[in-house]
Amino acid sequence: MNTSSLVRADVASASNYYTTIEVAKMLGMAVRSVQLMVDRGDLQAWKTPGGHRRISRESLERWLAGSRSGGRTDAGVAPEGAATGRESPRRLRMGQRPPRLLLIEDSTHFQNLVALLLKQKFPGLEVHVASDGITGLASFGQLQPDLLVVDIMLPGIDGANLITGLRSHALFGQCKLIVLTGLDEAQRAPYAFALDQVPVVHKPRLVNDLPPLIEQLLGNRMSAAVQEHRVETA
Incomplete structure (x- = not known):
């Protein structure tokens, strides 16, 4: 065995690397x-002599954490409503930013519906949209949102594991969570472990139920943002 192989084996045994399956379980994704x-x-990642990938722990943590930023990110999250990078001089002086919401939803119809609804109800809210779970995970670390709204049924990713993984991760911090789903109460039973004490909005009731929940979870910050928007546009 050459020196390079010895070093790799030693590093891998020190838990600095994960298998593809381990990373998939941690992120709630399909192995593919x-x-x-x-x-x-x-x-x-690198490959063992047997052809198995070993993913560096450092790169995984870096991918999860990202870099704190507003506006359009490298992950391709398109901000809606109050776009960042153009905060008012008053906000900049006070070191504030508007409340930030990240929506992870693959349906273009519901992306547009939520964005339109929130623009109408909460003009001071900064809204970002990710159309898949992988982009959403990257964007979460980059944006550090105050509120995450996520569809539990996302293609290519286990939404339930995504939710439980995020809630247990240090990055989640004080972020609030709302689950958006087209599943009725009986259909949601298999996901009960992920939905414990999590507000759920059934898509047929989205227009009625989502705004009050956002107002409740963001509280005074949302009220202040709405007032700030009114002052700026007066």
Whole structure:
């Protein structure tokens, strides 16, 4: 065994690397989705002599954490409503930013519906949209939102594991969570472990139920943002 192989084996045994399956379980993704992330360079990995990927812990943590930023991110999250990068001089002086919401939803119809509804109800709210779970995870670390609204049924990713994984991660911090779903109460039973004490909005009642929940969870910050918007546009 050459020196390079010895070093790799030693590093791998020190738990600095994960298998593809381990990363898939941690992120609530399909193994194939993790493999694609490696192929795209989102995660750094090497292969064992047997052809198995070993993903560096550092690259996974870096991908999760991202870099704090507003506006359009490298992950392709398009902000809606109060776009960032153009906060009012008053906000900049006070070191404030508007409340930030991240929506992870693959349906273009519901993306547009939620964005339109929130723009109408909460003009001071900064809204970002991710159309898939992988982009949403990257964007979460980059945006550090105050509120996450996520569809539990997302293609290529286990929404329930995504939710439980985020809630247990240090990055989640004080972020609030709302689950958006087209599943009725009986259909949601298999996901009960992930939905414990989490507000759920059934898509047929989205227009009626989502705004009051946002107002309740964001509280005074939302009221202040609405007032600030009124002052700026007066």
